[in-house]
Amino acid sequence: MKKGDKIVGIVLLVIVVIALGATSIYKASIKGSANIAVIKREGKVIKTIDLNKVVKPEEFTFKTANGHFNTILVNHNSISIKDADCPHKECVKSGVISKPGEMIVCLPFKLIININGQKNNGIDAGTF
Numbered sequence: 096m097k098k099g100d101k102i103v104g105i106v107l108l109v110i111v112v113i114a115l116g117a118t119s120i121y122k123a124s125i126k127g128s129a130n131i132a133v134i135k136r137e138g139k140v141i142k143t144i145d146l147n148k149v150v151k152p153e154e155f156t157f158k159t160a161n162g163h164f165n166t167i168l169v170n171h172n173s174i175s176i177k178d179a180d181c182p183h184k185e186c187v188k189s190g191v192i193s194k195p196g197e198m199i200v201c202l203p204f205k206l207i208i209n210i211n212g213q214k215n216n217g218i219d220a221g222t223f
């Protein structure tokens with residue numbers, strides 16, 4: 096009986112260790128995946144930023160042909176429109192985006208920022 100308990104204990108411990116290991120590998124693979132912010136105006140890509148590689152906050156100002164602007168603030172793994180002179184500032188009010196699939200649109204200036212998640216396929220390819 097006592098021996099059996101010990102075996103059950105060891106089996107449980109092994110399961111917990113495997114589960115923790117799998118979780119940390121999963122987390123590492125998420126961490127390794129790129130978060131690419133794509134900034135487009137009138138359908139054309141004007142800038143792409145790998146948000147994973149941003150180490151300090153940076154600002155970019157994009158001016159339209161007729162003198163309007165969008166100021167974009169980039170942080171590690173997040174991006175937002177900090178300021179703009181569009182009429183309703185919907186893009187500024189959209190706040191910060193940080194996950195693949197999220198989007199900020201400035202309709203008056205035809206500016207779109209979206210985040211493309213790209214899985215790091217280095218794990219399978221063995222390029223480490």
Ligand SMILES: [Zn+2]
Pocket residue numbers: 179181184185186187200201202203204
């Ligand atoms: Zn706007």
